[in-house]
Structure formats: C-alpha cells, structure tokens
Amino acid sequence: MRDVWVAGAGMTRIGRRAESLSDLMAEAAHAALRDAGLERPDAIVAAAMNPEEFVGDGNFASSTATHMGFAETPAMRIETATSSGAAALYAGFAQIAAGMRHAVLVVGGEKMTHLDTPRVSELIGRSIDHYERSYGATMPALAGLVARALIARNGGAPREMAQVAVKNHANAVRNPYAHFQRAVTVDEVLDSRMVADPLRLLHCCPISDGAAAVVLTADRAAVRITGIGQGMDTLALRHRDALTSFRASRAAARAAFAMAGVGPERVDVAELHDAFAPFELMSLEDLGLVPSGKAGRATLDGETALDGRLPVNPSGGLKARGHPLAATGLAQIVECVWQLTGRAEGRQVQAHVALAQSIGGLATNNWVTLLEAP
Amino acid sequence: MRDVWVAGAGMTRIGRRAESLSDLMAEAAHAALRDAGLERPDAIVAAAMNPEEFVGDGNFASSTATHMGFAETPAMRIETATSSGAAALYAGFAQIAAGMRHAVLVVGGEKMTHLDTPRVSELIGRSIDHYERSYGATMPALAGLVARALIARNGGAPREMAQVAVKNHANAVRNPYAHFQRAVTVDEVLDSRMVADPLRLLHCCPISDGAAAVVLTADRAAVRITGIGQGMDTLALRHRDALTSFRASRAAARAAFAMAGVGPERVDVAELHDAFAPFELMSLEDLGLVPSGKAGRATLDGETALDGRLPVNPSGGLKARGHPLAATGLAQIVECVWQLTGRAEGRQVQAHVALAQSIGGLATNNWVTLLEAP
DSSP states (O other), X not given: OOOEEEEEEEEOOOBSOOSOHHHHHHHHHHHXXXXXXXXXXXXXXXXXXXXXXXXXXXXXXXXXXXXXXXXXXXXXXXXXXXXXXXXXXXXXXXXXXXXXXXXXXXXXXEOOTTSOHHHHHHHHHTTSOHHHHHTTOOXXXXXXXXHHHHHHHHSOHHHHHHHHHHHHHHHHTTOTTOSOOOOOOHHHHHHSOEEETTEEGGGBOOOOBEEEEEEEESSOOSEEEEEEEEEEOOSSGGGOSOSSSOHHHHHHHHHHHHHHTOOGGGOOEEEOOOSBHHHHHHHHHHTTSSOTTOHHHHHHTTTTSTTSSSOBOTTOHHHHTXXXXXXXXXXXXXXXXXXXXXXXXXXXXXOSEEEEEEOOTTTTEEEEEEEEOO | OOOOEEEEEEEOOOBSOOSOHHHHHHHHHHHHHHHHTOSOOSEEEEEOSOHHHHHSOOOHHHHHHHHTTOTTSOEEEEEBTBTHHHHHHHHHHHHHHTTSOSEEEEEEEEOOTTSOHHHXXXXXXXXXXXXXXXXXXXXXXXXXXXXXXXXXXXXXXXXXXXXXXXXHHHHHTTOTTOSOOOOOOHHHHHHSOEEETTEEGGGBOOOOBEEEEEEEESSOOSEEEEEEEEEEOOSSGGGOSOSSSOHHHHHHHHHHHHHHTOOGGGOOEEEOOOSBHHHHHHHHHHTTSSOTTOHHHHHHTTTTSTXXXXXXXXXXXXXXXXXXXXXXXXXXXXXXXXXXTTOOTTSOOOOSEEEEEEOOTTTTEEEEEEEEOO
C-alpha cells in the first residue's frame, strides 16, 4: 500500500451562498488544485448527499467534472449521508494507495439554503430508519433523545453542552470561512428557542451552503494521511445497546488509530462532528481523547479551547463554521491541513497530529481520519 | 497492486418486482455471498442511482447494510448515473488492490416500476445537461438524435438496429433472470410504436427492477478482473466532436485493455450497454471489437449471435434482460462470471476472456471491465 499525501487544500466560505452548487464545487476544487500546484487531476471523487432533491440535478460526478473544466477526467460520486465528504476521502485514498491513480481531486459540497427549513429537514430526515420516521422522528428529535440520555447519565450536561457552542462560536469568529462570525454566551445558548428538548437553537448547527476539496497524491507533500477508519451502526436508534456512546465512532477510531500505529494521546488538534453540541462531548469520549464521563468537565475547564491542552474544532465546527453536509467531512480535513502547515491564521495551534471525525446519519456511518506533518 | 478476484456472483430475477429495493439488494447480496462461501464481507460497496426519489430513502449504504444483516460492516454508496454498478465495482476493486480490505461485497440495485413511466423518465432525464433539458431533451430523445446521425453515416441502419433487439430478445428467452422471455422479429421491432424517431419501442430497453452482486477478494478464485477502465465525456451532447462514436467508451476501453495487457481481439464474449439498440452497434466499434463502420453488417451476419464469432449480450442485454440502472453494470459482471465458469445454462458460450461495458448518462461516464478465467 502506497503512502497517501495531501498536496493541496481549499474551500469556499461557508454560509448562505447565492452561487450554484456547481460553482461552489468548482471554487473549492480550483483552490485545492492551485494550492497543490496541479493543473489537472488524474481522477475526481465528488461527494454530495442529495443533489437530486436539493438542486434538481443527477449524474453529479459527470456534471461536476464538466462544470469545473475537466470533462474528460474520470469522476465518481460517493454518498454516505452527512459523512459523504469523509467517505470520498477514503475512496480517493484507496485509488492512490492501490497505485491506480497518482493525483486525485476529492471535492464535496452541498447547496440547501434556497429551500425552506422544513423541506431541508424532511430531506435530511430520510437518513432515519423507516419505522422511526413513521413516528415523526427527525434528526434534531433523535439528537434530543440522545442529549436526554446524556443528561440522565451525567447530571450537569446542559451547561456543558452550551459551553461547546460558546467555544466553537468563539473559534469561528477567527475563521473567515465560517458561517457565523459572532460569539455567543452560555446564557444566550440556554435562552435560545427550544428545538428538541433539551436542545435549543444554539445547540444545533445551521443549514449551510459550501464546498471543500483536497488533492491527494502519491508524492511526498507536507501532510500525510496516516490513518483512516470507518465504523457503522444500525440504522434504527432503537436497535442500539446505548444512546450515550456511538459504536460507529468507536469502531472508526479503532481502525484509524490501528492504521496509523498511534493512540489518541498523540492527537494535538481535532475537528469533531458537532452537528448538535452534545455530539462533541460524546465524540471526545468515544474517540478516547478524554476519559469516559469527563468530556463535559474538560470542556468547562477549557481543555478543548483554542489555547487548551487539546483544541477541538478550531474552525468553529459544524456548529459555527457551518454544515454543508457532504462538504463538512472535507472542510474538517482542510482545517487539519491548514493547522498542520501553519496556515490557520488567527486561530493557529501547535500540532503535528490532527484528527477529523465525521458522522453519517444519526451515527450510522462514521469516519475518523488522522493526518500528520512529519 | 494486488490481484483482484471474483469469488462469488448472484442476482435477482429482473423485471417488475413487488419486493422493496432493500429486499432486492439483500437477495442479490446473499446469493453472491453463498456463491463465495463467505458468511460476512469486510466491507460493502452499494450502488443505486436515485433511491431518494425512486423509493424515498436516503442514507442508502447504511440502510442497505442494516437490512441485509450487516449493520456493523463498513459500507459506502457509489453513483455515476446508469453506470453506478460498474463504478461500484471499481471502488471495491481499489480497496482490495490497495490491501485495505480482503473481501468486499459489491451490490447494486434499483426499484422503479411502481412509479409511472413519465415520472421515471423525468428522474432519469436529470442526467442530462441543464440547457439541453430546458429544450425538452430526454434520454430517448437524445438517443434518437444519435441514431439519426448513425443512419446518416451508414445508410441501412434501421434493420441493423432492429436485428440487435431480435438477437438480444432471443438470448433472453434462454435466461431465467431476464425481464423479457419472448422472442421478437425484425418486423415486430419496425412495427412497434415510435418513441423517438427513428427509435421504436422495441429498440429501447424497459424500465426494470432488480439487483446484482459480486464478492471481490484478494484470494485466488475462478475469475480474475484483469482490466478496469473509465472514460468520460462532456455532459452536453452539443459539446462533442461526434455523435456516432462515444469518446467515453473509447477511453474506458483503452484504459481497460492497457491494464489487462491484451487487445480487443482476445475478447470471447461481451456484455454491452444496449439501453437503445444503436448503442450496441456503436459500442462494438468504439471498443474495437468490430472494425469501424462494420457493426451493422456483423450483426446482420450473426457474428454477435450466441453461436457467432463473438457472442454479445448472451444475457439478453439491457434490451431484454432489463435495465435496473445501478444493478445493470453488476448484472453484466455476473453474466460474464457465469459464462467464464460454465454456469450460463441454456446460453453457454466458450470463453476465457469476457468484457463488460457500462454507460453512465448519455455516455458521460462509461466503464469497461475485463475478466479472465486463467
């Protein structure tokens, strides 16, 4: 298996964007190619969760390749719900590792803000098991259920969850690519309108447009992908052993750390999938970054702040950088690359090993990627 | 790069099926696993063109994995429009070739017959370039345009195109998995109702449900994948150099033959993407299986019949076996495996090298796969 390097990274500003999905994809792709100093990739792996219904287009890989000026370059689309960007990275990684391609452009994006929120929520909700959907389950409703279980286990969770949002908004203020450029306080979070008890508006990520891209090559570059792992769980929440830990995250982390040959203690910075604030707390524990039951305390103590022991979501996370679905898993990788190469201006941390974690659906298809600047 | 073998193959009967897409996927998957003598794969690559709109489900990889009893097995979805099954094979191939997985289940399926034909046609039509769509282009309309160009070039094409359908229906009569079990005559084809001048109903493949699967492994098995190539072209037909040849097919063939280290003269049997009968004629020439301009004559002379020099579409092809979109590229591989291992009862040909060709969209994202029984 050949080593796989990240030769370039780029992304669009995340937020409400007037551009088309195709334009956003092209903007991110060409930023990554420029960064890599590459004119044309050998192949393209494109991620989008549901362009058919969000923007009315099919044949996404071909239309993306044509639109960005690479009509003759082999392209395929990857989809694993909200972790599609991370899955696309894996598919590109495999092509390079096998020696089948030499330079692969991996690009993911989504465009949703032109639709009204109930429609977006309905479309995203199709990730949920049929039977649970038939009882009205939505992603926030299921996340609320998980948050309730966390509170029942831990006691003080509401303030801890709020602190995740406060920290990530504070980081996003320093990130010009972020959806939100505004700090929030714990009180603001706890006073914001209820979405799915106990989750309030400011516990939840926004609906965002945007795209992100990396160029993977077999040639040595500044950052190497040292581990990449996937973990799965039952589609239905009711079939799981536990609500306060995601098996899919644990399995993905196990696989990624095994491939990299390092443990969680080596991670210097992490981008975690905080679609809902409690998910960041769970992930800290599921990935072994913080001892079980201690994530809330660590967050309140500032351990995961930009100047803490282990900065988490320096980009602002899904919460404040924003969550353009299939772009997200790659936006995390872009942030990791920027952090590892000293290009995270205004929010730079000291890091040699970075971790990105992406959650697909309600933690049915999760990914952990480890990157290193040797 | 490790060698990649097909350890098992299986598929559902193709046609109007009452079962759900999930049930069809599971039926094909378990048939392939039984054939491989494997209880559980390391990973699943699932293909579907548009389950969101055809059946209302998202998060397809996770829901498929859960439904077939492998909720903990890493799964991802691949989509390249109508060639999604072939693209999924490539993605699975890369994982094995890289040494990242040892046994990968590749499974594709589609369920459409519960929708009415105009709706299916509209959804498939989203594969077409926006601007051409805005003028009312549909897949049959564009295929009709291509057929007209072929006739302008060749003269006698209508009878030649009809003979493709006659041959493939005759083959399907011998295939218990085929959608149609009925022979047709040239006159019946030429008398069937007009769909998109000059294409008549019996020049066109049906709308079908079904699924197909293979198990890929790094362990030596009866059939090896020796070449796998992808070729692309502009989304818009109006941006192409020619209408009577598909660049995407030529590029895919070039890549596949180069990888396998053999030429088209070594191919003993081929499964080609005859969504519209003229496509089989074009593919014969684009892949170098028949000299340029000679495909019609070769077909009328019986060269591509079951007892001819080069049997083409012994399964009945998309025309008569049926075309359940993302299943099709894998159903072709299943037929190739059965032909190479002497299991194509009733339609068995002599073959050591088999070729499968899959077309995505209006020939925007095409694949050629070569298989060999060493």
